[in-house]
Amino acid sequence: MRLIKAAVAAVVLAVAGVAWLAAPASAATLTEVTNFGTNPTNLRMHLYVPNTVAARPAVLVAVHYCTGSGPAFYSGTEFASLADRYGFIVVYPSATRSGNCFDVSSPQALRRGGGSDPVGIMSMVTYVLQHNNGDPERVFVTGASSGAMMTNVLLGDYPDVFKAGAAFAGVPFGCFATADGSSWNSTCSSGQLNKTPQQWGDLVRAAYPGYTGPRPRMQLFHGTNDTTLAYPNFGEEIEQWTNVLGVSQTPVLTDQPQSGWTRTRYGSAGTMAPVEAISLAGVGHNVPLAGQAAMVIAFFGLNGTTPPPSSPAPPSSPPASPSSSPSSSPPGSPSNPPAGGCRVSYTVNAWNTGLTTAVTVTNAGSTAVNGWTLGFTLPLGQTVTSAWNATVTPASGAVTARNVSYNAAIPPGGSTSFGFQANHTGNTGKPSAFTLNGTACTAA
16 A cells, blocks of 8 residues: 555656646536435545536546545546536545545455445435436546546446446456455556456456446556556456457557557447557556546547537626636637737647647737637648647638637737647648637747
8 A cells, every 4th residue: 555655646746737737727616515325435525517517417437546535636637627618527536544545456346236435436426316417328437546446346336327437547347356355456556467358357247247238338548657557457457348348359440649649449440439548658657648538538428519508607796807807808709819929839740540739829919818719721631530628610621729718818928738639631731820819820
């Protein structure tokens, strides 16, 4: 336990200063819920409900790392800001035992309804479905480190509840199992526990004997330099979930969504494949990285619909100041041009049929930009499939990238960055011109 506590604490400290980890800016707040149901291990529950949710919102459970908490995972990841954009609800459980790790090793945790942490988390899900009109057909789970291990456990224990999971630096279901009451399994953590795909799959199936219904899809992320939960666990997870889902261990698609990231898809080449695995070259235990939360939401299918319309401000809200509030100049409004000009840096990383971009917009003027849209025309044959830190519409041709809630303001001399992934038919070039809120920009 000391090993993982120290390692994860170091990771948290190491990434604490990274800009994208700032808490999502939103009028909605994280709220603690008590008395949410059966809770044998005294977990705490925090809930994030955006100001505007879908009529029947999806529910995402986001599970923290050892030494962490629900509020820390809320402020340190992008899931809440994505909930603002797409109208789903996020549940943040908190472990309360020493070390704040989740139980993924006891016999109770590794069977449906057996007790321990999975039962408490299930009570949280049930609470949201009942009290927030959640959609029982769209319940998902994601987590990092200890939370990634819990993601594997919940998909095994409750395959009839969770439709998909995304695990950042985890281990297979059952890998951490112990019989002596310990919560740490060194053989597993060091990547030395090797089983056949059938054996891994049997462990999952034994968690809910007799279940014959559909199984949840799985998305996996792991750094090659992970020394806390060693990289070989990544391959064992792939073996386990391809076996559980009955698909070949030979990928049907291999690509690079970003330099150093190798993505393989199993059973289907589509965004919502049965199993998707992203190997991160040179990365340690410090995941998720910027933009990866958006990949999770795409894999879950939660970005496939038009975001819910914005709600009007409550009657008690005072009028916004025209000089400081984005609401006085809606994103994309030409009434808030970048006085003094703007610059755009646009980098393309392409492979055989796909590409990613890294776009930086700099306000070269003397006045702040409050709410922005960047207009440009994609080269023929390029089609956007996903985006991060901006909303890009339509998917091809003349497109507009709009700010999200947490990056609407660009101060004088400041900049903001976003990116997107696209398919292409051979032309991997760049747009020839850009406009920021209607004003032409210089291509850097």
